[in-house]
Amino acid sequence: MSDIKFRQIAETIEARINTGVYPANTKLPPHRVLADELETTPTTVSKAYKLLAEKNKVESFVGRGTFVCGGAELETVIQAPDDNADYNFSILQPCLKHNILPLQAAFQQTYATLPSELLGYIEHSGHLSHRQAGMKWAAEFGLSVLDPDDILLASGAQNALAILIQTYTKPGDCIAVEAFTYPGILSIANLLGRRVVEVAMDSEGMCPTALKDTMLSDKPKVVVIVPSHQNPTGVTMPQGRRESIAKVIAAGNIWLLEDDIYGFLNPSVIPAISNYIPEKSFHITSLSKAISPALRCAFIKAPKSEIRKVGACIRTSIWLASPLNFAVATQLINSGAAFSMANKQKQLAAQRQAFVAELLGFLACSSQPTSYHIWVKLPKNWRQEHFVMEAKNQQLLVSSGGYFSQQSDKSNHIRLSLMAIDDEQRFQQGVVSLANLLQDGQGSHFLF
Ligand SMILES: Cc1ncc(COP(=O)(O)O)c(C=O)c1O
Known part of the structure; x- marks a missing residue:
């Protein structure tokens, strides 16, 4: 007993x-x-x-x-859609049903003529044609890049971040991040024993003066910024703010890791921060959000002076990112299918954002009209942990604001991801249930 x-x-x-x-x-x-x-x-x-x-x-x-224990954040944050009964507003991925056919076609076409050089080890961290495709992808969404030798291939943006943090910081060093940040960064810092300092943001993203102060007080070796549709706040940095941030970085002793994984969602192109400081920045893009996270294809644009160093870290950790997947990614980019898929997802995001805005308009929400996610301030009578738990009881999976900061009680928010549910009707049912629960607001069903 x-x-x-x-x-x-x-x-x-x-x-x-x-x-x-x-x-x-x-x-x-x-x-x-x-x-x-x-x-x-x-x-x-x-x-x-x-x-x-x-x-x-x-x-x-x-x-x-x-x-x-501090090491399992990602396991907790990313609630994979393994149960059809759940309405998954937690995982930040594209609406996959629209991407299946073009992906099938690209796999069939690529693998029908599999050249043997794709199957062996190669010296450089990536085939030239794959790096050229990466250049094309990143350039389309605001990065100035002319030489494919400046591009390195990684197994997803998470892998790119881990490689760069490992290469440019030592245990005990400090990493500056946005006031609320993608938990994958906190998780890398935890695993590698790096300190994280959170820098204040406003409605245009990280504040340049706050970054300047942090550089003086904490001496971070790198600063990580997600400039478009920031995860979780949904903020997109306008061009002027990007220029101001670049100036602060240019004047200090710090590397920028610009994680522009959601840049393809911007309604019009905004120049990357890295364009202003190419010798002090690493720019990361990935196909996970526009096409599929299963591809594990990301591109790093590095300063020329750093290519060998980062390449060595990639080789040491994974030898090279799978050329087979990059061959498929290259086929998708060169045929234009990747851009059509990205555009389709952006349109769907806009449609879903509009639907949610109608129902959750009574709350303070932060996002862009084409973001995949929304950062929702909870009404006073809900605490974020209790809301997440009560939503889960109703098979609605959402992410607690506590996951996005080291101080888990810094805010009272949830993040809703709008794209993981494939079916429109199911998506709308889920949003209606969420709106009812948010309006209910008493937290009276709280079980513990
Ligand atoms: C800001 C940000 N960076 C990186 C990643 C990880 O991307 P990938 O699947 O390419 O590793 C995510 C995933 O949610 C993210 O939101």
Whole structure:
């Protein structure tokens, strides 16, 4: 009987960790406090904590207490659509059903004439034709790039970020990020033992003066910026702000990692920040959001002086990103299919944003008319963790604002991703249920 009890308690704690009630790196309540709350004994809580420690969910320190492990953010944040019963507003991916046919065609065409040079190891980190395709893709959306030798290939933007952070920082070094940021960056910093400093943003993105102050106080070695449809706030930096940020970086001792994974969603082209400081910046694009995350195809444009160094890190970690997938990506880019797919997704995003705006207009939301996601400020009577949990009870998967900062209680937001649900009717049903829940606002169904 007591065996069952401590497993139940462990499940309750794990659910709280997974939904952000107990965020990464925070201290769990003392045994006695939790025992009183859950109507059990401190010994049972102790056994539950031990079980969770064996699953690497928590870590105990003599005299300090038990803490939630910090390494599993992405697992928690990205709730893959593995259950058709769920309405997935959590995962930020394109509406895949529109991309399946062109992808099938590109795979068939590429693999029908598979040349042997695609199947072996090569010296450079990427075939020339693949790097040329990367150049074409990035140039279409605002990057100035003329030489394919300035392009490196990575297995997705996440891999590109990890490679660059590893190459340009040491353990203990500081990384500057936007006030709310893509959790993948926090996860890399956690894994590699880098410190993260969050820089203030306004409605145009990272504030140049705040970056300047942070460079003086914390001496970050790199700053990561998502200039278009920022994840999670949806902010797009206008050209003037990009120029001001570039000036601050140009005057300091810092590298820019410009992650422009959502640049293809801009209604008109905005020049990349990297264009103003090509010798101090790395520009990242990826096909994950326009075509499919399964391709794992990303392009890094690096300063000429840094190509060998970054290439060495790519070789050391993965040797080279799969030429087979890059062959398909190249076929899609050169035929123009990739741009048509990107455009189709942008149109759908606009349609879905308009639908959501009608229903959630009573809330303070931040996004662009063509963004994949919306950053929603919750009404006062909802706390973000409770909302995520209650939504989950109703099979609505959303992301807690707590995932996007080191201080998980800095805001009271959720991020809604609008593109993962394939079917329009199902998408609209999900939004209606979300709007009802947001309006309900009492949090009265909260289970714990
Ligand atoms: C800002 C940002 N960068 C990088 C990634 C990861 O992209 P990829 O699938 O290319 O690794 C994401 C995914 O959500 C993202 O939002």
